């Protein structure tokens with residue numbers, strides 16, 4: 657069988673990681689790229705030796721010749737581009753955040769289903785090596801049944817220099833980063849039925865909230881806290897590490913700084929380091945995220961070849977996106993929000 661052919665739209669800051677990930681996959685070749693900015697098109701096209709370059713996604717689809725499209729643009733264009741892929745019956749990956757609103761996200765899932773194409777949201781944080789290690793401990797039963805958990809991301813890292821658009825949106829940390837943390841909470845503890853959230857803006861130079869504390873009631877009885885901050889100045893900057901705490905009926909688990917995992921159970925206490933690999937093209941401190949990009953793209957290629965739904969399909973990711981919407985609603989109203997009312 658020949659290589660699976662892909663096309664990528666949006667050759668910006670993050671897409672470079674995605675291009676590296678695709679290049680590392682023996683069965684995949686990116687045959688065309690698209691960006692409305694000719695300079696980004698040139699930079700990425702030259703770096704990855706892609707000859708076919710388009711400034712218009714419509715033109716790229718009209719010419720065809722690829723088996724899937726990887727949409728790496730910012731959120732405002734996601735719906736139009738997924739609907740374009742659906743019109744051309746081309747399987748699509750779409751970067752997070754899924755869409756500007758839950759209504760848009762639902763319309764995108766409906767368009768993909770009507771066209772009979774797979775749609776995967778590039779929700780890569782659950783593919784981070786340390787998070788996979790936490791999930792494996794939970795699944796092993798070493799700490800019994802979890803009853804409480806915390807997924808925490810607190811940092812003072814300057815994300816605005818690489819991604820200036822993050823300072824401008826009315827929504828910031830929940831939509832951009834908390835979305836990943838909420839997905840990790842779903843991955844570890846299952847779907848959640850109720851959300852209570854509080855937000856703050858500490859940095860006066862940005863438009864949106866940079867601190868959020870969220871309380872989730874999971875359907876299986878687990879209570880979790882998902883807390884995120886870009887206003888936290890620590891003696892050692894942990895960006896972009898997610899810390900996890902889980903209490904279970906037979907023990908506890910802690911994922912802490914420098915990817916240290918402590919599991920305490922009936923068999924005693926085990927400490928290990930579950931650090932991500934530093935891929936040849938990766939750079940610290942981003943390597944944890946970069947490895948997860950490679951892993952989610954491998955997952956997509958495998959599932960596409962097998963004709964099976966990817967784990968973070970559009971349908972699945974509506975439930976993560978609903979938690980984002982619920983968090984903003986809850987913080988605005990000062991009330992607990994039922995997720996079923998949104999889906």
Ligand code: NAD
Pocket residue numbers: 665666667668669670671690691692693696711713728729730731733751752753778779780818819821832945
């Ligand atoms: P960026 O602004 O650097 O790049 C986006 C690119 O898309 C730009 O070059 C722009 O010209 C192009 N573009 C926009 N609309 C287009 C259209 N309709 N047709 C063709 N080209 C178009 O943004 P970025 O920082 O690379 O972020 C892109 C997406 O990746 C965002 O949704 C962001 O949230 C996401 N992201 C994800 C992760 C992750 O870990 N999953 C990390 C960082 C960013």
